[in-house]
Every structure is written in C-alpha cells, then in structure tokens.
Amino acid sequence: MDRIRITGGNELHGIIPISGAKNAALPLMIASLLTDDTLTLENVPHLADVEQLLRILGNHGVDVSVNGRRERQGESYSRTIHFTCRTITDTTAPYELVSKMRASFWVIGPLLAREGRARVSLPGGCAIGTRPVDLFIEALTALGANIEIDSGYINATAPKGGLVGARYVFPKVSVGATHVMMMAATLANGQTVIGNAAREPEVVDLANCLIAMGAKISGHGTSTITIEGVSSLSGARHRVLPDRIETGTYAMAVAMTGGDVVLEGTDGALLETALEAVRRAGATITQTETGLRVVRNGGAIKPVDVVTDPFPGFPTDLQAQFMGLMTMSNGVSHITETIFENRFMHVQELARLGAKISLSGQTAKIEGVSKLKGAPVMATDLRASVSLVIAGLVAEGETMVSRVYHLDRGFERLEEKLNACGANVERVSD
Ligand SMILES: CC(=O)N[C@H]1[C@@H](OP(=O)(O)OP(=O)(O)OC[C@H]2O[C@@H](n3ccc(=O)[nH]c3=O)[C@H](O)[C@@H]2O)O[C@H](CO)[C@@H](O)[C@@H]1O
Numbered sequence: 001m002d003r004i005r006i007t008g009g010n011e012l013h014g015i016i017p018i019s020g021a022k023n024a025a026l027p028l029m030i031a032s033l034l035t036d037d038t039l040t041l042e043n044v045p046h047l048a049d050v051e052q053l054l055r056i057l058g059n060h061g062v063d064v065s066v067n068g069r070r071e072r073q074g075e076s077y078s079r080t081i082h083f084t085c086r087t088i089t090d091t092t093a094p095y096e097l098v099s100k101m102r103a104s105f106w107v108i109g110p111l112l113a114r115e116g117r118a119r120v121s122l123p124g125g126c127a128i129g130t131r132p133v134d135l136f137i138e139a140l141t142a143l144g145a146n147i148e149i150d151s152g153y154i155n156a157t158a159p160k161g162g163l164v165g166a167r168y169v170f171p172k173v174s175v176g177a178t179h180v181m182m183m184a185a186t187l188a189n190g191q192t193v194i195g196n197a198a199r200e201p202e203v204v205d206l207a208n209c210l211i212a213m214g215a216k217i218s219g220h221g222t223s224t225i226t227i228e229g230v231s232s233l234s235g236a237r238h239r240v241l242p243d244r245i246e247t248g249t250y251a252m253a254v255a256m257t258g259g260d261v262v263l264e265g266t267d268g269a270l271l272e273t274a275l276e277a278v279r280r281a282g283a284t285i286t287q288t289e290t291g292l293r294v295v296r297n298g299g300a301i302k303p304v305d306v307v308t309d310p311f312p313g314f315p316t317d318l319q320a321q322f323m324g325l326m327t328m329s330n331g332v333s334h335i336t337e338t339i340f341e342n343r344f345m346h347v348q349e350l351a352r353l354g355a356k357i358s359l360s361g362q363t364a365k366i367e368g369v370s371k372l373k374g375a376p377v378m379a380t381d382l383r384a385s386v387s388l389v390i391a392g393l394v395a396e397g398e399t400m401v402s403r404v405y406h407l408d409r410g411f412e413r414l415e416e417k418l419n420a421c422g423a424n425v426e427r428v429s430d
C-alpha cells in the first residue's frame, strides 16, 4: 500500500493549478443518467472517486468516452468525458460498488425519475459520522415514491405515470439530498419547491448543468429551489467548477509554510468564509487574473476560532486542514464541528507530530506550539489525511503518512503540485 513521505521545512513558492471539483463532478456525472443524449463534462478531475463512479455508471448502462487528449489547464490533467446512457440497463446499484463512496447512492434520484424504480445499496463514504439517509427517503417520498428498506438496500418505486412535483422543506440542510431531489424533480410531473435547500456552489453547478440539459430550475444558490418538471432532458456540454476544498487546502498549506503561491484557475468567491479565516491567521490573499495569490512573508500564525456550517459558512471539508494550520499558531484557538459528529479523527494523528489539542464535545481547543516534529501518522479520512500533509510540510524531519488511498479519493496529483512549489513530498510504494 502506498505511503507519502514528507520532509518538512520548505516554504512554498510558485503556481498550483486547481482541479475541477470532486464534489461537483460526481453529481454532474450522475446527471448523465437523466438523458438518452450525450452529456459532456469538461475539467473532470482524475481521482479515485471519479474512477469508481465511472464503474458504477457503466453498470447502469452509461457509455463513457474519455478524450485521448488530456485538457491542459495550467499543469492540470483534468479531462473531458462524454457520458451517453441510451437506455438504463440495470436499476440496481449493488453494495460492492456503492459501499466505497457516499455519492454513488445519489443515482437513486435519476434512476427513479427516468425508469420509475431503483434498488440502491445503503452508502459508504468517509467515516466521519453516522450519515443516515432519512432526508433522501423523505424527499423522494414527497415526490410520490414508495420506499422500502430491505437487506441493506433501498427499494424505490415511482407511482404509475412517474414522480409528482411537491413542496418539501428539509428539516436540516443536506447537500446530497438536495442534489437528489433536484435531479428527480426535473422529470417529475408539475412543480417542485425545495425549502431549506443546500446553497453550496456544487448544487449551483449541478443546477446550471441541468438547465443546460433543458431542465427548468430557478432559485439555485438560495434556500428555495423551484423546479418545473419537463418530459425529457437533452445532452449538454458543461465545465466542472474549480475545487474550493482543494483551493482552501493549498491556501492553508501556504499560510502554514510561508511563501508566495498562485492558485491557478480558481475563484475566491467559492470560499470567502474560509479565506477570511486564513487571512486572519496572517496570510495575504488576493484575486488575480489567473487565480488566487496567497502570501505569508514571515510573521506569526495567529490563532483564529472557526465553526463549521453549511455554505456560505466555514466548510466542514476544510476543518481538518485549518486545524493543521492552527497547531502552529502563537496562541489558543477553538474549532467547532457542527456538521458531522465524528470528524475529529485527525486530532490524535496531529498529536503524534507534537500538536497540543484537546476535545470537549464538538469543539477542539488547539494550543499552538512553536514546532512540530515528523512522525509516522495514519490517514483516517480524506480531509483528515491532507491535514497531516500540511502539518508534515513544516514538521522537522520526516513525516510518513500511511493509508494514502484516502488522499487519492480527492486530491489530484498532490505530490507533484506541492513539489513544483518547493515541497519535498514523495510517494513510497511498499
Ligand atoms: C460527495 C460530496 O459532495 N460530499 C460532501 C457532502 O456530503 P453529504 O451530501 O453526504 O453531506 P450532507 O450535506 O448530506 O450532510 C450534512 C448533515 O446532514 C446529515 N444527513 C444527511 C442526509 C440525511 O438523509 N440525513 C442526515 O441526517 C448528515 O449526517 C450530516 O450531519 O456535503 C458534506 C457537507 O458539506 C461534505 O462534507 C461532503 O464532502
């Protein structure tokens, strides 16, 4: 199994191209199930989760063709992929495929909307909480679906004549359930109004793509999304938006090591709250014509308190990385996690590097230390693993991160991108 060896101590200087967003690419790919025409997605990142979803979509009958020429966006290798699902060949998403990745469960929306039935295994994904699916069930039930849970599978059937538009207010904001209800409602009869909808940029990206496919959607980006059902959707060409979590991760890495890096092809508007926290920690961040420039020229890292929240709040997917940064602040900071109940698994691993962190319920208290020291650490989930990389970049000596497969789910060519800016990061295959 691969491991990542980081020799700490170098500042970061140069350009890091930001890839297409994993969490936008996945629902966009799933939207290809809604049409018998070709959906072309540009800027699809080359990640383990994307490859896994390609297998899952193939199982449902999606024909995939990847352009031989890799699209060159700066130094990125994100690809253009064509998805064509003439007919849905299988409405079952089996445990073996779905258990590896949370988002694969989302095929339930398009399968139900287009074929009137779906049998989908309960999902897997990062072990950061219990992650139930009750909101999906409620939302699809509101659209008229009949849902039964049997042997770890959800069996869903639409009424004769198809799903029926409805008004439904989510009791809690859910990105995935908003994606699914929006996709399902595009082909339902009549109007659907989603209340307390997720406002994440990835939801907006999916809505824009669905609109390009002929869906009638308004209000995306606000808490109320309205969808007028149509009888069919067509193909479209859509570019996946830049990855705001990758953007924030590298911004935090530069704030940690010091240096001057342009994060190319990204947009600060996608993560204002997180960037504000990095600025308060001591970095200067400016939007340039090509991307975001992040600079920290000496000076201390200052302690900053953050609380995770749905968009436009501080993203839970940047919580671990920000904690990595705070381990070296010159004071005491607090980080409160409000989205997932078990998203602090990086705490004990950061402690191996010398970080001083204590937990009280959903809040971590981080007492900044003046130096970290390299050690063997274990990646526990996707964002937790990259927080260890960030800490390793400044830790004295060698940090060896094991279980790198977590990182490969969400960070395209991490070592190359960091090394191009002066880091010393090496993948070691045993
Ligand atoms: C592939 C992808 O895009 N994953 C992102 C997505 O995950 P995901 O879509 O799974 O996250 P949700 O927004 O659904 O989860 C938010 C909260 O709602 C709860 N919940 C969700 C559904 C449900 O039926 N019942 C329920 O209680 C969850 O357990 C969690 O506590 O949004 C999360 C929150 O921004 C991010 O951390 C993930 O990176």
Ligand SMILES: C=C(OP(=O)(O)O)C(=O)O
Pocket: 023, 101, 102, 103, 124, 125, 126, 128, 317, 382, 383, 410
């Ligand atoms: C938690 C994440 O992914 P998933 O929802 O697929 O587990 C993530 O992208 O940080």
